[in-house]
Amino acid sequence: MLNPDEYFVQLYSDLNKTSDHARVQPWRERKADVRTKLLASLGDFPRGLSELNPVVGEKIDKGDHYLERVIYTTDVNLQIAAFVLIPKGLTGRAPAVLAWHGHGYGSREIVGLRPDGTTDDDPPGIHQHFALHLVRRGMIVIAPEIIGFGDRRLSVDRGKDPKKNSSCVALTSRLLLYGKTLAGLRIYEAIRSVDYVLTRADVDPNRIGSMGFSGGGLIASLSSALDERIQATVLCAFTSSFSGSILAMNHCIDNYLPSILPFAELPELIGLIAPRALFVESGREDPLFPVASVQEAVAKLKEIYHSEGLASNLEVDLFPGKHEVSGRLSYDWLARQLKA
Template sequence: MTEFCVSDFLDMVYEDITGKFVSPLEFAGDQWEAYKAGRKKEIKCLLRLDYLEENYQEELHYSLLESKKPGGESTVVIEKYRVDRIRRLPLCVYMLRPGEWNGKAILYLNGHDPRGARGAFAEDDTGKETLGMAMASLGYLVLVPELFAFGEAKRRDASEETDACTSCSMLESHLLNCGLSLAGLRVFEAMKTLDFAEAAFGVHAFGAYGISGGGHVCNYTGVLEDRVEAVMLSGYPNLYKYSILAMDHCICNYVPGQLEAGESHQVTALAAPKKLLAMNGRKDPIFPLQGSLEAFQYLDSVYERLGVPERCTHILFEGGHEVSVGDVCRWLKVNY
């Protein structure tokens, strides 16, 4: 390594930005909601959500494309909808309808699964139960939007073999050049999915679950959306410092100016006092253990300051960058 290495500069910029940030830990009681409102406004600006709504939201229309039951003894019905709420961007939303609905709904935001949204409910070659189907079997109405660049929502010239990260790379450069980002568009899509669920099924309150890249979207959606009352983050709770700034990650994890809105765990903290589940695998190589432990401790401190420590749960399970179906379902049974 030469004396012209740029790493020191990068470290300095990170420390400069994070050093100026006013931590959520400095606010409690009557100050909390005002502080949070200011941060939420900054995040909406960062993601350009007001711009997207003003320029690209259209009147809601939706249609059922297909409905089927999976094999076996499951009573869950899988429905596929076309949702028109964003101009020239039809949204594919899968709905897992339980045999006996408990009256609650969950927004499921997937990550870079090669099956796209179908990864929430379609078995892979291991035959393990998927989390989406497990949630529906517990009685929850589960909504799974096909997020921008994943699954069927790729560019016209992308082949069927195009993997999710490659698809993100093909699209993010175009969006950035237009002042937009994949993260912002995906959060917007998540919000429009809730619009659809309200109109189609009369649901007005939701849980939100996100895994990996979907955790990034859920981190923002869970904070910004008043309709979300329980937030579940998996394969994601951490610090940028240890994860997306420490190693190569998909380009969709990066948003210009993102760090100025707070480190990842400081954004998560803005969900308080909503019920929060933060979980990671001990051996997750891309959202490492050290960052998870620091994030969990920080989140505990925020919820403690607000006087609602029982609303914050964190879990470290024996695994890697993966979904822990049993842990999520056990939490749901008790907390939502």
């Protein structure tokens, strides 16, 4: 047999045998160690926190909300552009949600804009313009452009179709040489995005949420796991196991965390969010995150939330659909959690 398929099956099988002892320990005894191993896997975060120095552009009236574009600094020579959607009629500080897009043309895809910035009046794609649904429920929404997509691609990629081309592979390759990972840089920038949100006079610092779709689900899940300022999280089309999804088929390189499997499976990393509020939604026909893998992960998450004494803080919706945002229950759930 010349193909290496069985080799990787054996690797996972051997891993289960060698790590069984650690994983049968009570979750609350393992939790701190899993968090430490996750941080190590993500790589070397920037050490000197730069000033955010936010620059806010024009506020545009979009009918039922206002739209701003803001740029803030996350590290030396590294800036994020984000859309900020603000409900009309606010009378005081409001809850805020960080909204993380998946693979596609970037943050414009979730705020109802085409790649050129014009209004997208066509039926929404798999992202469902989900930031619009959140702002219409009374939440301020911050939609950062994830590094590697849209305006934040490498210069060599900027002339290519943003719907089909990202800089994920090139960024990952370069970062590895410095002991860093693309996932780690994105999580760091997500945490810095929380820092920015908390500078806004219109945001209630005690009502911060996060929602991510697909690759944005990785960012929402792991940033929420590591940053307890985030009180409620929605994961769309991401929650699964490594064995049932990331290892079972080709995924973007940004999903792979070095050396993490000997210490934790994906639902345990997501479980670091517990006991804070978590909503998992996934399509029953999603080919990238198969429903059997989702159900396996949900079962583990239920164990974790039960051990934390707050089983009711985990909610799940397996909806009839494919790899897409649903929101049929999650939008209102998030609004309730943040008292919008």
